[in-house]
Amino acid sequence: MADLPKIKIGWFSFSCCEDNTIVMTEVMNDHWQEWKEMFDFRHARVLKSNNIMDEFDIAFIEGAMASPEHVEKLKDIRNRSKKLVAVGACAIVGMPAGQRNNFTAEQKASIDYLLTRFGALTDVKKVSDVVKVDVEIPGCPMDPKVFLEKVNALVKELRSY
Ligand code: SF4
Incomplete structure (x- = not known):
């Protein structure tokens, strides 16, 4: 494993409560030794301050898009990524972050x-x-077991190229 090129990871949070990020760091507590050999966290603001925005094998997106800047950033991430993974309900169905979409006309006016x-x-x-989504990991927040299963499946797929 150590001789293989590391898989470049991006982790991005948009409009949300970032609980999926917390779940990811909890999973990392148990898997950091193997992940250290396997992953190159190019961009993950929760893990480091020196983030690199070049290219990603896997980009994880949590949260919904609430502004034109979010939309442009997401398109940019998609262009740099082999696989794009939507994590959590806000990313996958836009809720609960997008509750205002369901407001009444009066509430919207307010x-x-x-x-x-x-x-x-x-x-x-x-x-x-x-953008096109390759993998979805549902839940509010996501289920750590499902997250790990999907991550391992992606690693297997990327390693088979
Ligand atoms: S899906 Fe739920 S846990 Fe995840 S960011 Fe949205 S509100 Fe938070």
């Missing part, structure tokens, strides 16, 4: 000034509204 002030999208988008 927050309109905030959308203008913060340059937010009229409607919050899920990841697949913007």
Whole structure:
């Protein structure tokens, strides 16, 4: 394993509570020795301050897209990534982060000034509204067992190229 090139990982959080990030770091507590040999965390702000935005074998996306900047950043990540994984309900179905999409007309009118002030999208988008998603890991937050299974399957697939 140590002789193989490391798999380049990006971990990105958009509009959400970042609980999937916490789950990932909890899983890392048990697997850091093998992950250290296998993964090159190029961009993961929860793990380091010197983040590199070049190319990724696997990009993990948590959270929903709430602004035009989010949409552009997500497209950029997609262009740099072999595999893009949506983690958690906010990324996969846009909820609960996008609750304002279901507001009544009156409720929407009452927050309109905030959308203008913060340059937010009229409607919050899920990841697949913007880019192609290769793998989904559902849950709010995601299930650590499923996360590990999907990560291991991706490693196997990338190693077989
Ligand atoms: S899916 Fe749930 S746990 Fe994950 S970021 Fe959204 S609100 Fe938080």
